[in-house]
Amino acid sequence: MNVFTHILLNNVIPLTIMIVLGIWLYRAFRLDIKTLSKLNFYLFSPAIVFKMLYESQLSLALIGQTLLFFSLFFAAMYMLIEIVIRVRRYEGGMVPAMRNSVIFYNSANYAIPLNQLVFVGDAFTLSVQIIIMMMQSLIPNTYGIYSVSSATNKNDSKATMRTILTMPVIYVIPVAFLLRGLEVPIPDPVYTPINYISNAFIATALLTLGVQLGSMKWKLNFSDVMLSNVLRLCIGPAVGFAIVKLLGIDGVMAQALVLSCAVPTSLSSVLLAVEYDNEPEFSSQVVFSSTIFSIFTVTLVIYLMKFIA
Template identity: 60%
Template sequence: MSIFIHILLTNVLPMGVMIALGVMIHRAFSLDIKTLSKMNFYLFSPAIMFDLLYNTAISISLIGKIMFFLVLFMVAQYIIVEVVIRIRGYSPGMKSAMRNSVLFYNSANYGIPLNQLAFAGNEKTLAIQVIIMMMQSLVPNTYGIYNVNAHKADMRAIRRTILSMPVIYVIPLALLLRNFHIDIPQSLSTPIDYLSNAFIGTALITLGVQLGSMEWKIKRSLLIDVSLSGMLRLLVGPLLAWLIVWMMGIEKLTAAALIVSSAVPTSLSSVLLAVEFDNEAEFASQSVFVSTLLSIITVTAVIFFLQLDV
């Protein structure tokens, strides 16, 4: 129990403090969440991606393994969610909302700070988390749009969305510069460092602001569905990840990073899609809130068990 409490206090609680500060500052000053999100998405997130991939030795074979893991993980999650959906007999709108609440998880605002704390700033595990963040940025803006409301999805709009994502330019650029040993001028490397270092604090504050803008109560009519979503995301997710890394024979440190990454709560992307397409927005927002709250315990438990087995 003392190890569990130690992990809670050193790996998870620091994030909770930063998130709470975000909640409080939003309640006091009503911050503009769209501005914070854009700064994270277009400045801080690309900077940390570039910085990590340029400065961290990560092989193409490892990237391939991570991508293969993500495909298997997403497919396995999808199958399990579909079983739950059929048993519950959801309406079409609720089906897509439940899928998004489980398949899309907070790999950026929550996942990267967690990775830094859980693995003591290890550059390799952080680079792995960045690749996961890349995919979790791409999937909601492609599959997620179709899932929520396929008949309204505009292919041109989706293409524009994809082409506007900094990640599709930053990652190949960083890998090319690294592979060809091209030095970055200090006039550029210094601003990149500043932006990269700002990511974690800003990401957690942003998550707090997002939670602070939500309604902090669960309707009885949604209690079972929100609970199912949280269980599939926080408990089934890491169990599936453990099974897949075991089947793939992935080495221990990489496996641990992938399992921890799978244990994070539901992404705000599910809420944004629900609001944009007027599709079960209340369920989506409550799933994000509840999964984030419960993750304090579940994420601590995942790290605790990994300390014993990995």
């Protein structure tokens, strides 16, 4: 019950308040959601990724093992959602929208505080989650853009590649590792703005989701939204558990990896949907509902994690 209450009070309710503020701001001022999404892609998201990677302490062994797990997990979930897409006979923009709602998950502003709650500030488990966050920042800014752009603009692959190459995140990650590895200090006049910008990421992303929810007509596609929620919140951690067993990973690292798979759909799926006008209503409903339902599913996953030796 303590875990349930903590997730509710420290994750879901604060997120919901920010989303409601976004809805109100849209209704009051008709905010431009395209501007908000560009701020997230080109400014706030790169800043928080850079800051977390630059300040982290990651060993090569930890990076290798975590990346192996993530690769297998991502491939398994991708194949699973492809089967679902074909069985459900999705077409057009619903194909990448459904896919992204399952394979992109909230590994930063939800998973990192959750990780530190469950493992009581453990630096090792935080490092595991930061590596997952790095990949969940990189893939939406590369493959994610390609998938939604291809669905909305099938004949211009060169333009899609040019867009991907303008994404700051794909350059920020190697630069952060390089500067950290060489122990290059960043001057305070430069690092202070990075701190300011990264601190604004969560608020801006949630306000963007609220603006999108406020601007749409609430025609809930119940079956598709719930299907996405089940795949993300229930099947996801089950697949993660199977993979740690397959790889022979145990102890606290296995628990951290399974927990990383249990979080709700990422805000990245909404930002991509809004930026490329690719089923933004469905994506927004999935993010909002999965965040609410995660109160119960994440609590169950945390309880079951004690059976991971």
